[in-house]
Amino acid sequence: MTIALDPYEKAILSALQKNARLTMQELAAAAGLSVSPCWRRMKSMEEVGVIRSYTAVVSPQKLGLTECVFANVTLERHVDGVVERFEAAVRDWPEVLDCFAVTGDADYILRIVAPSTQAYGEFLSRRLFKVPGVAHVRSNVSLREVKSDTPVPLDHLP
Missing domain, CATH: 3.30.70.920 (Lrp/AsnC effector binding domain/regulation of amino acid metabolism (RAM) domain)
Structure with a gap:
């Protein structure tokens, strides 16, 4: 099933894919949101599986x-x-x-x-x-x- 994303969710994903260690305040600022709506959108994307995990990319x-x-x-x-x-x-x-x-x-x-x-x-x-x-x-x-x-x-x- 394909999930439709709004512009804020796309901005959240874009920022997280560049740096998953952003604080919630930094992530919210990057997405143009306040902290609470940013957190809710991120949690929603985690629950439906758009965001599968957070990890460090290690050089083999x-x-x-x-x-x-x-x-x-x-x-x-x-x-x-x-x-x-x-x-x-x-x-x-x-x-x-x-x-x-x-x-x-x-x-x-x-x-x-x-x-x-x-x-x-x-x-x-x-x-x-x-x-x-x-x-x-x-x-x-x-x-x-x-x-x-x-x-x-x-x-x-x-």
């Missing part, structure tokens, strides 16, 4: 996770339990930053970080290949990050 490279790998995973067949077991396993693995069910040659695309290609190989052997129903994994290693961003574009909203 600065923490030694220098390898970024995109794994295209194909399952053997879509029978009872295979998809559910695979998705449950992926949710538990901290190395997997993103997982998307996709169309095309693969069933899923995973974005995985690791300290080395050897560590990624161990991840494949110890985790991914152990999940029942995984038929094939095709890996693409990132050479360099060109763009990685978290703000959702708001320009298309009426």
